[in-house]
Amino acid sequence: MDINSYKSYQKILVAVDCIIFGFDGEHLKALLIKRGFEPEKGKWSLMGGFVGKDENADEAAARVLQDLTGMENIYMEQLYTFSDLSRDAAGRVISIAYFALINIAAYNEQLQREHEAKWFPLNKIPSLIFDHRKMVMKAKEMLRQKVANHPIGFELLPTKFTLPQLQSLYEAIYETPFDKRNFTKKMLALGILNKLNEKEKQSSRKGAFYYIFDIAKYQKLHSNGAKFV
Amino acid sequence: MDINSYKSYQKILVAVDCIIFGFDGEHLKALLIKRGFEPEKGKWSLMGGFVGKDENADEAAARVLQDLTGMENIYMEQLYTFSDLSRDAAGRVISIAYFALINIAAYNEQLQREHEAKWFPLNKIPSLIFDHRKMVMKAKEMLRQKVANHPIGFELLPTKFTLPQLQSLYEAIYETPFDKRNFTKKMLALGILNKLNEKEKQSSRKGAFYYIFDIAKYQKLHSNGAKFV
DNA sequence: TCAAAAGTGTTCTAGATACACCCATGT
DNA sequence: ACATGGGTGTATCTAGAACACTTTTGA
Numbered sequence: 001m002d003i004n005s006y007k008s009y010q011k012i013l014v015a016v017d018c019i020i021f022g023f024d025g026e027h028l029k030a031l032l033i034k035r036g037f038e039p040e041k042g043k044w045s046l047m048g049g050f051v052g053k054d055e056n057a058d059e060a061a062a063r064v065l066q067d068l069t070g071m072e073n074i075y076m077e078q079l080y081t082f083s084d085l086s087r088d089a090a091g092r093v094i095s096i097a098y099f100a101l102i103n104i105a106a107y108n109e110q111l112q113r114e115h116e117a118k119w120f121p122l123n124k125i126p127s128l129i130f131d132h133r134k135m136v137m138k139a140k141e142m143l144r145q146k147v148a149n150h151p152i153g154f155e156l157l158p159t160k161f162t163l164p165q166l167q168s169l170y171e172a173i174y175e176t177p178f179d180k181r182n183f184t185k186k187m188l189a190l191g192i193l194n195k196l197n198e199k200e201k202q203s204s205r206k207g208a209f210y211y212i213f214d215i216a217k218y219q220k221l222h223s224n225g226a227k228f229v
Numbered sequence: 230m231d232i233n234s235y236k237s238y239q240k241i242l243v244a245v246d247c248i249i250f251g252f253d254g255e256h257l258k259a260l261l262i263k264r265g266f267e268p269e270k271g272k273w274s275l276m277g278g279f280v281g282k283d284e285n286a287d288e289a290a291a292r293v294l295q296d297l298t299g300m301e302n303i304y305m306e307q308l309y310t311f312s313d314l315s316r317d318a319a320g321r322v323i324s325i326a327y328f329a330l331i332n333i334a335a336y337n338e339q340l341q342r343e344h345e346a347k348w349f350p351l352n353k354i355p356s357l358i359f360d361h362r363k364m365v366m367k368a369k370e371m372l373r374q375k376v377a378n379h380p381i382g383f384e385l386l387p388t389k390f391t392l393p394q395l396q397s398l399y400e401a402i403y404e405t406p407f408d409k410r411n412f413t414k415k416m417l418a419l420g421i422l423n424k425l426n427e428k429e430k431q432s433s434r435k436g437a438f439y440y441i442f443d444i445a446k447y448q449k450l451h452s453n454g455a456k457f458v
Numbered sequence: 459t460c461a462a463a464a465g466t467g468t469t470c471t472a473g474a475t476a477c478a479c480c481c482a483t484g485t
Numbered sequence: 486a487c488a489t490g491g492g493t494g495t496a497t498c499t500a501g502a503a504c505a506c507t508t509t510t511g512a
Contacts, residue, residue, distance in 0.1 A: 009279035011240030050238035057312040083286040204463040206509040434483040
């Protein structure tokens with residue numbers, strides 16, 4: 001703050017934009033919508049909204065996410081604030097970007113149709129309005145960093161998942177294959193997965209055992225992160 | 230964005246606040262100012278300012294930093310955006326926090342007096358206005374993470390520095406002692422330090438060789454980070 | 459019986475850690 | 486001569502990487 005009074009400064013429109021990641025078992029995807037209003041109507045865009053006078057940015061982002069997905073308690077984290085003068089064609093708007101991780105299978109098809117939303121693989125993101133492409137790229141980078149040290153990958157999977165599914169997810173995030181034995185070894189060594197006495201039989205004849213993430217065990221061990229990759 | 234027009238949303242005052250880190254050879258410190266205007270006049274605070282209509286947040290932060298330090302080209306990075314409804318006692322203001330690293334020895338004493346600024350060791354931060362304490366803590370966390378993978382520690386030291394100085398810095402950042410032999414070994418193994426044929430003789434009789442950071446070598450090796458701790 | 463994916467151990471290598479003595483110099 | 490901080494090497498341990506075969510079962 002400098003010595004000028006608050007009043008001599010101009011207020012600015014503040015938006016949030018959400019990069020919503022999902023994983024379909026093969027590709028890491030982002031949920032985009034066809035923008036329904038001007039400017040740039042009809043173009044692909046991130047889901048966003050303005051920050052209202054009675055909410056903070058986290059609340060605004062959660063509201064936007066709920067509008068689009070119908071879900072609450074989505075994993076969500078602030079990413080970065082974009083403030084270039086001409087980033088929004090309609091005027092000065094700064095945008096606080098959030099990234100969110102959801103279980104793609106739980107996503108409501110109905111809402112998808114209502115919003116004209118679509119999942120795009122990260123390597124096939126269409127042309128986006130404004131600086132949204134930059135946001136997606138930054139979110140992807142942050143996802144990689146976070147996943148390496150925090151057990152957030154599980155947010156992208158169903159409650160019950162198999163080790164091959166988990167591995168596919170990590171391979172999709174890092175765009176690189178991992179050795180099955182080493183991967184399994186490391187994940188199990190973390191001691192935060194509980195094996196269920198039940199198999200997933202869709203994707204193979206033999207079937208793969210389901211696991212669940214044991215959040216209690218995780219929190220006991222290392223509240224501030226451990227190495228996941 | 231939702232279907233409402235931009236106009237139906239309220240604009241918000243947008244500020245930047247800077248967490249400025251320095252290292253005096255022993256302690257990691259943050260530069261704080263005595264706030265010169267209401268509300269909370271006379272209390273300790275981060276240096277901040279509003280984002281003007283003709284600048285983006287990075288530019289605003291750079292301007293604020295230059296006001297306080299007289300320096301340009303300071304290492305600076307966006308940290309997080311704080312937007313709680315009641316974070317500023319004077320009204321709704323969101324603040325984009327930045328952290329900056331400067332060579333404390335190059336800091337202009339004159340400006341320090343003008344701004345009633347003072348360096349505080351990180352473990353002796355006084356009571357701060359608003360949510361500034363949260364900002365400082367978050368900045369400290371980010372500094373640790375960044376320093377581990379990026380050669381930004383050098384920003385806190387003079388151009389010429391000794392290995393004992395570098396080690397003290399890392400020890401201050403991580404609040405933990407390192408083994409001298411292992412530290413030296415690792416730093417030299419990175420291959421990004423150039424030994425000068427010149428010694429620093431203030432702090433010991435024998436004297437310690439000066440080194441300089443070789444940014445060119447660093448960039449050649451790994452543009453996207455390496456392990457520094 | 460065979461195709462397709464799941465499951466499982468050992469060896470090797472590199473990086474991290476632990477550890478103690480001599481060196482250079484100013485007083 | 487001695488006190489102070491600077492400089493250096495080796496042995497051990499641990500985590501990560503490389504690598505191939507057997508198991509299960511539906512078709």
